[in-house]
Amino acid sequence: MRYPAKTLSVFAVLAITLFPVPHAAASQPVEGVLVEAESFDQHGGWKLDTQFINIMGSPYLLAHGLGQPVADAETTVSFPSTGTYRVLVRTKDWVAPWQAKGAPGRFQLAIDGKPLDETFGTKSAKWFWHDGGTVEITKPEVKLTLHDLTGFEGRCDAILFTKDLNYQPPNDLSPMDQWRKDMLGLPAQPEKTKKYDLVVVGGGYSGMGAAISAARMGCSVALIQDRPVLGGNGSSEVRVWAQGLVRRGKYPHIGEIIAEFADSAAASPGTYEEYGDKLKEDVVRAEKNIDLFLNTRAYEVNKEGESIQSVTAFNTRTSKRTEFLGSLFADCTGHGEIGYLAGADYYTHEKGHMGMSNMWTWKEADTEKSFPDVSWALNLNMEDFPYPKRFHGEWFWESGFDKDPIKDLESMRDWNFRAVYGAWNAIKNKGGKDKHANAELTWMAFIGGPRESRMLRGDVILRKKDIVNKIAFPDGCVPSTWSIDLHYPKKQYMQKYPEDPFISQAVFDSRVDRRFGYPVPYRCFYSRNIPNLFMAGRCISVTHEALGTVRVMKTGGMMGEVVGKAAAVCTEKDCSPREVYTDYYQDLEKLMARKGVERRDTIDGEFYISKDSKELPPVIDAYIDPTTLPGLVIDDESNNVQFVGTWTKGEGLKGFVGNHYVYHGKGKKAEIHFKFQVEKTGKYEVRLSYGHHENRATNTPVTIHSPQDSKTVKINQRIKPPLKNGFISLGTFKFEKGQQIEVVMSNEGVDGNVHADAIQVLPAD
Incomplete structure (x- = not known):
């Protein structure tokens, strides 16, 4: 579905689209105190949730305790006067939309240590003001405590104390609406920043890539992130391991910035430490040209004509509003939020999208x-x-x-x-x-x-047929190396809840150049109707199917690197993102050819490499070309390989031979037979390549069969192979010329998954 550019004001669009219920009469401020839950002095074990602000209007505190009640959140509140106040708490019963019984999100509000009689989180399928009755405030300051009762996702947005005992605050609130601003006593106008060359909204891989790249090219940059950590899906909060290969293709230095902070997770979800939140923040804060704004949510776009002049954001802890002025803007939000607010053309795949x-x-x-x-x-x-x-x-x-x-x-x-x-x-x-x-x-x-929501429209809309047919766009620049990977409900697990399945399967189209990558065009990285808006990450200009290959984080990060360099060209040449392609693409190519550590302090400064720049680790390619290896190599996709049972192709563990490896679990019989002959009688070393992982077997049986002898070796595939290119020696054997030899791996009696990749046969004489 194609949506045209919007013509209404930003606030009107947001109110009409998401919050259609009028509340003009109730939206007048009232004598009392509004306490935003996120502003509590101590959150205790409650989590600050900012991901649904555009749905329900605000950050909120979430009692995410995995079934164990979380520690109390506490704060001290000042009252303008003593007296009788009605207490209302904005919350919901989060399982009520499904008419589920039990109200698992129950919590109490205590005033100076005394809980109110009402238990909250027990009513309403929608966010509403839960009436907590009246209280007597007898002193200027009181202590408020949110006391979780279950550990099962209780939630609190705000607490209102009002002397108008019949007052009903508005249920439907938009981000930083006038009622909330009035009740909080916020200034009529937000604080304005200096004018940045580039304002980047979204601190995932794409936003970090854009901000760091632009800063190193001499641009002044504001990086706005609504979470306390950077990395987005690749942070410790979400723990999706970063995929996609970097540092290859026509511009092999693209991806070097991403390599500086990319996670080291061996699997997804992995551990907190593997995602390196501190490293990501340290890399960004080391850039003198970047002003970083964590816990800051952009919610409004201000335009002059068709161009964006600024974005307004608020601090998700203090509600302080800031207007970020800029010449150029980059939407790296994942949801295309800034483009949407600006009236950019966009597309959403409404049914059957990834979840x-x-x-x-x-x-x-x-x-x-x-x-x-x-x-x-x-x-x-x-x-x-x-x-x-x-x-x-x-x-x-x-x-x-x-x-x-x-x-x-x-x-x-x-x-x-x-x-x-x-x-x-x-x-x-x-x-x-x-x-x-x-x-x-x-x-x-x-x-x-x-994985998928809005995709903003650029001058090129990349399609699946472009990728699989290897259509060469003149501005192809970011190598996408992930297969076209689309997710659908897995039928095996959707029998009980077919209306809303919760287990997916990945359906791959592997017709993507996984070694060098398919070069995504630069024209997918800027809006076709908002002249100063870039985008990077999963909200770029692609179709639903093409999104399946470009959506992984390292690929999105490289898009950000290109956007940052293009922003430098725009700044230097005083041109638009589109004009970078039409008039100054050679200038962008020169910047894309530079090393990731190269920098200049200002847009007209000289390039240099600072003394404290760290040398990048060597490229670890996902692929090893079997034709480059010595000896006889039989890969798992060779015609000389026979399978027993259904083996699964895999590409997640780096350093495999050929286009993929295969693996099989315990249970039903499975074997793989590598067959070969030698051209000369003699002694040969036989090697096996595999990828080590914690879920692999410690006792994988591998048998070498020849007319002279048979030998079985058991391999611990949780341990890294000791030889170069991921091989382990199975031993040395004497083979006769022209005789049929087989190396057979099976899952008989194994205690984990069996991993097969390739066999290498080397002369041992």
Whole structure:
């Protein structure tokens, strides 16, 4: 569906689109005190949730305790006068949209240590002001406490104390609406910044790439991020490991900036430490040309004609508003939020789009761990979901395929919560209880990892046919090396909840050049109707199918690098992003050919490499060309390989031979036969390549069959292969010329997945 540019004001569009219920009469300020939950002095164990501001109007605190009540949030509030106040708390019963019973998000509000009689989070499927009754305020300052009762996702947006005992505040609120500003006593006008060369909104890989690249090219940059950490889906909050190959193709230095901060996770979701939140922030703060604004949410765009003049944002802790002035803007929000607010042309794939994931981890503890009743969760048995053998729920815990990819985001996340808790209940209290008495949940992402929403339209809309047919655009510059990877509900697990499946499968189209990448055109990185707007990441100008290859984070980060360099050309030549292509593309090419560590202090300064610049690690290519290896190499896709059983192709573990590797789990019989002959009688060393991982078998049997002898070797595939290019020696053997020889790997008696990649045969004489 194509949406034309909007003609209404930004606020009017937002109000009409998301908040259609009028509340003019109720929107007048009232004598009293509004306390935003996010402004509490101490959040305790409550989490600050900012991802649904455009749906329900505000950041809020979330009691995300995995079934254990979280520590209290506390603050001190000053009152203008003593007396009787009505207390209203903006909250909801988060499972009520599905008419589920139990109200798991229950919490109390205490005033100077005394809880109100009302329990909150127990009413309404929508955000509303839950009446807490009246209280007597007898002194100028009181202590407020949010006390969680369950650990199951209670939520609080704000608390209102009013002396008008009949007052009803507005239920439907837009971000930083006038009622909220009046109640908080905010200044009529936001504070204005200096005018930046580039304002980047969104601090994921694409936003970081754009900001750092532009700063090193001499631009002044504001980087705005609504979370306390950088990295987006690739942060410790979401834990999607960064994929896509960098530093290749026509401009091999593109991707060097991303390589400086990319995560080191061996798998997704991985651990907190693997995502390097501090490293990401340190790399950004080291750039003198970047002003970083964390916990800052952009919610309004101000235009002059068709061009953006500024974006207005508020601090998600203090509500302080700031207007960021700029010459150029980059939408790196993932959702195309800035483009949408500016009236940019965009597209959403409304049905059958990719969904949102909330991954999770668990462990076996030393003592028995109980798990409470969760009758409000999805009613799951062990056969209703993939049993998480690897101590984590992976990317495929995904829902929302036919939901609105913007308006239904909170519903998607909450459905994922119900799915995970329902699965954990099956493991702890149903079919898995005897085996997992000591098991406990250790982490679950409360920040969702969405894959697809708005895609802003540029001068080129990249399509699947362009990629698979290798159409060469003259401005192709960012190598996309991920297969076209689209997610759909997995039929095996959608029988019980077919209207909203929660387990996905990946469907790959591997006709992507995975070695050098398909070069995505520069013209996909700027808006076709907002003349000073760039975009990078998953909101660029592509179709639904083409998004399947460009959406991974390192690829998005490289888009950001190109956008940053293009912004420098715009600044130097006083031109638009479109004119970079039509008039100054050679200038952009010169910048794309420069090393990632090269910099200049100002737009007209000299380039240099600072003394403290760190040398990049060598490129670890995902592919090893079998034709470049010595000896005889039989890859898993060779005609001389025979499979028994259904093996799965994999590409996630780097350093494999050929286009992929294969793996198979325990259970049903599986074998792979590598067949070969030698051209000369003699002694030969036989080697096996595999990718090590924690879920691989420690006892994979590999048998070498020849007419003279047979030998079986057991390989621990959790340990890194000791030889170059990921090989391990199976031994030295005497082979006769022309005789048929087989190397057979099987899953007989294994304790994990079996990984097969290639066989290498080398003369040993």
